[in-house]
Amino acid sequence: ILNVEQSPQSLHVQEGDSTNFTCSFPSSNFYALHWYRWETAKSPEALFVMTLNGDEKKKGRISATLNTKEGYSYLYIKGSQPEDSATYLCAFIGDSGYALNFGKGTSLLVTP
């Protein structure tokens, strides 16, 4: 079992605030890094899959960066909205090429 750490554990921001979360993972035997959003009473939904050092991906107000050499990824949300409230999970794939190792997630609450 590979150690994937996410911080902070939870976050409460006001509507319009920008925020970011951190995911740290083993820097050796890297294959891919996934980000998912998990809303209450729904199933996890994929945000990004990142494979190359220096990757930056963007979907609307959400973006992510990847540093495989130092083993971290950042997820940014610009201008948070109440509908962004969810748990954000990152998951690391090592040399198996298949097995996702999830962090415990960052729980985000955005209030109007």
Added chain:
Amino acid sequence: SQTIHQWPATLVQPVGSPLSLECTVEGTSNPNLYWYRQAAGRGLQLLFYSVGIGQISSEVPQNLSASRPQDRQFILSSKKLLLSDSGFYLCAWGTGGNQPQHFGDGTRLSIL
């Protein structure tokens, strides 16, 4: 389009009883299939994955087993449930580690 079905949504079982959770995927061939569990207060943990019929990889030694009798069917079983088997079970499919996984709606399993 591809869909994933997982049932039942909730299940209450006595300790020592058997378990069978089923997951099926439609709209794709030869998917990679996954079973995850989220125990109370913990992150998503990969239990089993399968890259083809009859091929099962176990990530964590435990009281559970998995089978893939058909290309798009993945079954999670136990002969005798333990209290520690309680949790939220998610099935997922994907096409490789550099592609996102797609999750079912989950099964909430309570052991009494």
